[in-house]
Amino acid sequence: MNDQIIGYCVKCKEKREMKDVQKVEIKPGRPAAKGTCTTCGTGMYKILPSDKK
Structure with a gap:
């Protein structure tokens, strides 16, 4: 993934x-x-929108 992703x-x-x-x-x-x-190098996750509609 090359997109910039912002997470908490x-x-x-x-x-x-x-x-x-x-x-x-x-x-x-x-x-x-x-x-x-x-x-800080802490592991992060970001839940993305599902493709199902």
Whole structure:
């Protein structure tokens, strides 16, 4: 994924840009983005909108 994704970092307690982003699937088949905080390096997840309509 080359898109810039903003997620909430629980360690910084702010919205931050994610680096090393990978598209993953979490239970029950929901798409999500997994990456790390650019400031502190903490792991982050962002649940993405599903493609199902």
